[in-house]
Amino acid sequence: MTxxxxxxxxxxxxxxxxxxxxxxxxxxxxxxxxxxxxMFSIAVFFVLNDAHFVAAVHVLIYAGAVMTLFLxxxxxxxxxxxxxxxxxxxxQRPMAVVLGAGLFVLVLVAGRASWVTGTRAVEEGGALGTIxxxxxxxxxxxxxxxxxxxxxxxxxxxxxxxxxxxxxxxRELAAAREAEIxxxxxxEERAE
Amino acid sequence: xxxxxxxxxxxxxxxGVGFASVAMYFSWRxxxxxxxxxxxxxxECGIVPLQEPAQRFPVKFYMVAMLFVIFxxxxxxxxxxxxxFDQFGWAGIAAVGIFVALxxxxxxxxxxxxxxxxxxxxxxxxxxxVAPERVQEEAA
Amino acid sequence: MTGWETLLxxxxxxxxxxxxxxxxxxxxxxxxxKIVADMQNRLGPTRAGPYGMLQTVADGVKLLFKESVTPRxxxxxxxxxxxxxxxxxxxxxxxxxxxxxxFTLGDRVIDLAGTDLNVAVLYVLALSSLAVYxxxxxxxxxxxxxxxxxxxxxxxxxISYEAAMGLALVPVILFTGTTSIRAIVDAxxxxxxxxxxxxxxxxxxxxxxxxxxxxxxxxxxxxDLVEAESExxxxxxxxxxxxxxxxxxxxxxxxxxxxSALTTTLFLxxxxxxxxxxxxxxxxxxxxxxxxxxxxxxVFVFVWIRASLPRMRYDQLMQFGWKRLIPLTLVWIILSTVxxxxxxxxxxxx
Numbered sequence: 001m002t003x004x005x006x007x008x009x010x011x012x013x014x015x016x017x018x019x020x021x022x023x024x025x026x027x028x029x030x031x032x033x034x035x036x037x038x039m040f041s042i043a044v045f046f047v048l049n050d051a052h053f054v055a056a057v058h059v060l061i062y063a064g065a066v067m068t069l070f071l072x073x074x075x076x077x078x079x080x081x082x083x084x085x086x087x088x089x090x091x092q093r094p095m096a097v098v099l100g101a102g103l104f105v106l107v108l109v110a111g112r113a114s115w116v117t118g119t120r121a122v123e124e125g126g127a128l129g130t131i132x133x134x135x136x137x138x139x140x141x142x143x144x145x146x147x148x149x150x151x152x153x154x155x156x157x158x159x160x161x162x163x164x165x166x167x168x169x170x171r172e173l174a175a176a177r178e179a180e181i182x183x184x185x186x187x188e189e190r191a192e
Numbered sequence: 193x194x195x196x197x198x199x200x201x202x203x204x205x206x207x208g209v210g211f212a213s214v215a216m217y218f219s220w221r222x223x224x225x226x227x228x229x230x231x232x233x234x235x236e237c238g239i240v241p242l243q244e245p246a247q248r249f250p251v252k253f254y255m256v257a258m259l260f261v262i263f264x265x266x267x268x269x270x271x272x273x274x275x276x277f278d279q280f281g282w283a284g285i286a287a288v289g290i291f292v293a294l295x296x297x298x299x300x301x302x303x304x305x306x307x308x309x310x311x312x313x314x315x316x317x318x319x320x321x322v323a324p325e326r327v328q329e330e331a332a
Numbered sequence: 333m334t335g336w337e338t339l340l341x342x343x344x345x346x347x348x349x350x351x352x353x354x355x356x357x358x359x360x361x362x363x364x365x366k367i368v369a370d371m372q373n374r375l376g377p378t379r380a381g382p383y384g385m386l387q388t389v390a391d392g393v394k395l396l397f398k399e400s401v402t403p404r405x406x407x408x409x410x411x412x413x414x415x416x417x418x419x420x421x422x423x424x425x426x427x428x429x430x431x432x433x434x435f436t437l438g439d440r441v442i443d444l445a446g447t448d449l450n451v452a453v454l455y456v457l458a459l460s461s462l463a464v465y466x467x468x469x470x471x472x473x474x475x476x477x478x479x480x481x482x483x484x485x486x487x488x489x490x491i492s493y494e495a496a497m498g499l500a501l502v503p504v505i506l507f508t509g510t511t512s513i514r515a516i517v518d519a520x521x522x523x524x525x526x527x528x529x530x531x532x533x534x535x536x537x538x539x540x541x542x543x544x545x546x547x548x549x550x551x552x553x554x555x556d557l558v559e560a561e562s563e564x565x566x567x568x569x570x571x572x573x574x575x576x577x578x579x580x581x582x583x584x585x586x587x588x589x590x591x592s593a594l595t596t597t598l599f600l601x602x603x604x605x606x607x608x609x610x611x612x613x614x615x616x617x618x619x620x621x622x623x624x625x626x627x628x629x630x631v632f633v634f635v636w637i638r639a640s641l642p643r644m645r646y647d648q649l650m651q652f653g654w655k656r657l658i659p660l661t662l663v664w665i666i667l668s669t670v671x672x673x674x675x676x677x678x679x680x681x682x
Contacts, residue, residue, distance in 0.1 A: 033410070069257040150294040157258070160255050160258040160259075201347050204349065216400070268455070271505055296659070299659065299662070303655065
């Protein structure tokens with residue numbers, strides 16, 4: 001048994017345990033920690049496939065940024081709040097089973113086929129996921145999708161504002177900016 | 193780079209977790225344990241806690257986390273381009289220039305919508321004009 | 333290299349790094365207390381050991397024997413995991429920093445760094461984003477008001493300044509064309525007195541932004557609102573006592589050292605410096621000395637800032653990060669890119 005196999009088995013089990021915790025934990029903070037374990041294990045899988053850059057990005061973006069966002073959202077909603085456990089979508093449970101089975105089949109098919117991204121996932125020679133190779137592909141072949149990403153990021157920012165800010169019309173905002181505050185009354189407003 | 197390059201990291205991880213756990217366990221074993229109800233209460237500078245701790249964060253923090261995700265993604269792309277700077281030349285600079293310009297635009301948008309304002313007085317100013325009923329509710 | 337040799341080398345490196353970090357913390361805490369005391373016209377620690385040098389050891393031993401109070405309302409698993417989650421990323425970041433030039437033992441070359449990753453810069457950023465969990469978990473699992481408030485503040489602060497930190501590194505990577513920390517150090521090698529043109533310090537705005545963001549990232553004054561005693565007691569570790577608290581304290585000082593060491597490595601030439609024509613058998617000492625001289629100088633700046641500047645208000649802190657530091661970094665990225673572009677490729681129209 002090679003070292004790669006040992007590491008893979010350890011982290012595969014960790015990934016599965018994390019996923020199970022994520023689904024079964026009563027407290028959403030523990031669920032988030034389970035998901036974090038899974039994310040981290042997936043980063044280790046990338047390392048095992050010589051994709052060091054992708055592994056670092058996976059930890060940085062998913063385990064770092066996105067999971068922090070999740071934790072904030074969980075705490076934003078209030079962890080200990082009694083939850084509304086009515087299921088609002090009809091046939092929720094059977095649908096989940098069907099969709100899960102569908103996803104499983106899809107993974108099996110996609111794992112065998114190469115049509116998903118047009119190239120085989122693993123080629124001979126290794127060193128596929130180095131930062132140089134990713135950059136060559138990204139700024140050479142996939143330049144337009146790369147530029148489109150920034151639109152996606154902009155949409156994310158706009159969506160966040162739409163969700164979180166109750167101010168909705170730019171004109172009202174401009175009016176708000178122009179509204180005068182008499183000097184010396186700032187403390188009064190802060191007390192609000 | 194091979195898996196062996198990560199060996200020190202794995203060892204340090206084990207050592208760090210081990211040291212912290214053993215030290216905490218050891219300290220717990222040898223230290224006195226005299227719990228009293230007062231000692232076990234949440235710390236409030238000696239005042240008897242009257243309220244439960246707030247279980248909700250203000251929504252501002254959600255926006256900060258979202259902006260962080262956006263900028264983190266940007267950092268990754270910029271790093272990838274920076275190591276291949278010489279190969280892509282001015283074309284690369286133009287491509288990334290568009291990318292960064294649009295992100296600056298995003299930042300300006302968020303800024304002008306007041307998402308970066310943490311000053312209570314300044315936000316109260318928006319609220320008075322835009323949602324006067326809210327101010328009245330809060331006053332009541 | 334056989335498997336056992338690899339394992340042995342790694343084990344020795346890790347053990348040395350760990351011992352080094354622990355003893356450095358002891359020295360740095362004393363160093364800080366003495367400097368701050370001098371700046372405030374006090375004596376500082378004087379009792380334990382010569383010049384009070386053993387004060388930190390005494391404090392550590394005391395904390396070991398103190399009761400670890402577990403408040404009633406804690407979420408125990410996460411409460412106990414948080415100090416570990418604070419310490420481990422701090423230890424791991426140090427591994428990618430080279431503290432001296434590689435030396436030859438027999439026929440093998442050994443780096444004076446834990447490991448050399450070609451994505452080391454990203455590795456550092458990834459680990460410092462994982463450090464946020466310790467803060468969030470400690471604050472949330474304590475089941476108390478002030479820790480929660482402190483944790484919310486601290487985590488938002490850390491992620492904000494981490495964005496600025498990562499962006500400030502883009503010109504450095506442009507300049508050296510690599511994300512491997514060893515290669516970044518090698519790119520800064522040069523003769524005495526010519527170093528000013530070679531060290532990455534030429535990227536002055538990046539250097540300043542990185543260091544400011546580093547101070548904020550470690551939650552140090554003037555960005556230490558997390559521990560604004562007058563408002564929120566001790567912040568996220570209010571409910572921690574005994575050795576559990578000591579681990580947070582340890583992590584904080586290791587992080588200060590890490591940020592200083594990283595700034596040295598990325599901007600001040602790392603271990604490079606003049607060797608004064610020393611013979612070969614002695615020459616390997618100088619890089620290590622240079623590395624620690626530069627790093628301790630930066631730690632001194634940390635302490636100096638703490639003694640000089642008042643604490644910021646929270647809205648000032650967040651606005652400084654998002655409205656000043658990050659826009660400034662973006663403008664600086666564009667300017668430096670265009671400047672380096674002109675130098676390397678000539679004018680785009682010519």
